[in-house]
Amino acid sequence: MSLITLQQLHKSYRIGKQPQAVLTGIDLQLHQGEMTGLIGPSGSGKSTLLNICGLIDRPDSGEMLWEGQPVDFSAKAKLTQLRRRSIGFVFQSFNLIPVMSAADNVAYPLWLRGDSRSEIKKAVQTVLEEVEVAEFANQLPDALSGGQRQRVAIARALVKKPQLLVADEPTASLDEETALVVADLMKKLGREYGCALVIATHDDRLKPWCDSIYQLQQGVLQGGVQ
């Protein structure tokens, strides 16, 4: 069974008096252990679709199933709980908290969840080693390179062992070599942690990492399993 099933999702934004249709009938399944790529021109709705998958935004109509159960977008507290517990996010601009060390940034989702200090310490150390930045644990984000910051952001997304990892242009701020290393790491760790990974990208070089790749054009998805 897929982790996430989207059925006939529609979403528009109102700009002035005019509604602008962005998603016009999206059908998609995301499977654990697999990487799904979304490509498409700027403004085609990739972030909008990721935000719905990540329970940050809601569709106007259509259904989203999580492990086969319909998601109720009006149940805000339940959505927040599911998002905190089960979804990790990686962004182009890393979104690390500048006044917190790399280790504390990674620990943050576990503090929010109320884990014990000893559990947090162990989990943070393990994941920082997996993304190969353990030696920078006590540094502030400003002291790290872009690639190192994105590794810390990946660690922060994975530390709670999410079922879904949502990545919006995760390599767009990185040089070519670093981008490919980061893509490789996300794919490897996504498999290891058994999460479904959905990634929006302009970067054609990431295609080989994707199990399925979809082009978002005029509100609908084209493509599929590679």
Ligand SMILES: Nc1ncnc2c1ncn2[C@@H]1O[C@H](COP(=O)(O)OP(=O)(O)OP(=O)(O)O)[C@@H](O)[C@H]1O
């Ligand atoms: N909160 C919002 N209010 C109004 N319009 C929005 C909002 N968010 C997105 N849009 C519009 O929806 C369309 C799709 O935007 P979206 O950010 O999803 O595209 P994208 O494919 O991710 O673009 P990019 O590749 O440039 O990041 C755009 O026309 C954008 O202006």
